[in-house]
Amino acid sequence: MTYAVKEMFLTLQGEGVNAGARAVFVRFAGCNLWSGREQDRAAAICSFCDTDFVGIDGVGGGKFADGDALVAAVERHWGSGRADRFVVLTGGEPMLQVDDALVAALHGAGFRIAIETNGTIAAHPRIDWVCVSPKAGSDVVQRSGDELKLVWPQPGTDIDVLEGWDFAHRLLQPLDSADHTANIAACVDMVMQRPHWRLTLQTHKLLGLR
Ligand SMILES: C[S@@+](CC[C@H](N)C(=O)[O-])C[C@H]1O[C@@H](n2cnc3c(N)ncnc32)[C@H](O)[C@@H]1O
Ligand SMILES: Nc1nc2[nH]cc(C(=O)O)c2c(=O)[nH]1
Numbered sequence: 001m002t003y004a005v006k007e008m009f010l011t012l013q014g015e016g017v018n019a020g021a022r023a024v025f026v027r028f029a030g031c032n033l034w035s036g037r038e039q040d041r042a043a044a045i046c047s048f049c050d051t052d053f054v055g056i057d058g059v060g061g062g063k064f065a066d067g068d069a070l071v072a073a074v075e076r077h078w079g080s081g082r083a084d085r086f087v088v089l090t091g092g093e094p095m096l097q098v099d100d101a102l103v104a105a106l107h108g109a110g111f112r113i114a115i116e117t118n119g120t121i122a123a124h125p126r127i128d129w130v131c132v133s134p135k136a137g138s139d140v141v142q143r144s145g146d147e148l149k150l151v152w153p154q155p156g157t158d159i160d161v162l163e164g165w166d167f168a169h170r171l172l173q174p175l176d177s178a179d180h181t182a183n184i185a186a187c188v189d190m191v192m193q194r195p196h197w198r199l200t201l202q203t204h205k206l207l208g209l210r
């Protein structure tokens with residue numbers, strides 16, 4: 001199948017348990033919880049998105065004819081060396097496009113694969129690191145994985161329900177909005193009340209990285 005990619009870049013994973021790790025980011029175009037158009041934002045299931053995932057016009061973006069073509073581009077972004085190769089599949093919603101052929105091709109090139117997903121589509125079973133970030137009002141089917149990364153505060157979310165899901169790590173990420181300072185305080189408060197959650201910050205934004 002062909003893949004529509006908004007942008008591709010080499011950076012440090014900014015969020016979650018893998019924060020600080022060198023990674024190639026592949027941002028797939030399109031999402032099932034928002035069209036990406038500002039006029040649709042208020043009515044979208046996910047209305048706080050901080051990302052432009054519309055089209056294939058970003059740096060490193062484009063249409064890729066098959067898994068091998070996409071992996072060749074990921075390898076070019078990684079540069080020399082086969083050790084510790086790490087790719088993060090994000091979007092948009094990457095599970096709209098990630099398939100067997102892509103996962104096999106990335107593994108064939110020696111990449112450890114992480115995904116950032118909203119969890120409304122089951123994650124591919126051979127992905128090495130599954131991060132689910134649930135959105136209030138959506139039907140999350142992927143209720144297990146490596147990290148559950150909840151953007152907080154998020155009205156309509158029952159945190160007790162999320163605690164019943166099977167994740168190795170539970171993280172709270174302050175909602176980046178006009179109320180960012182208050183949202184950070186709300187996350188700190190929540191961790192103080194619930195020590196099995198941890199705070200994660202979007203460190204790439206603090207550092208001026210992509
Ligand atoms: C842009 S999304 C793409 C992947 C997938 N669609 C998802 O939502 O998990 C990447 C990460 O950014 C988080 N995110 C999006 N908007 C945010 C915001 N305004 N503040 C904090 N985190 C945000 C998402 O929850 C997700 O963990
Ligand atoms: N550096 C960096 N880390 C990230 N972690 C998750 C991101 C995303 O947008 O999915 C992201 C991103 O866009 N940049």
Ligand code: SF4
Nearest residue numbers: 031034046049092118
């Ligand atoms: S689900 Fe992810 S990509 Fe889609 S609108 Fe929400 S944060 Fe953005």
Ligand SMILES: [Mg+2]
Nearest residue numbers: 050051202210
């Ligand atoms: Mg981001």
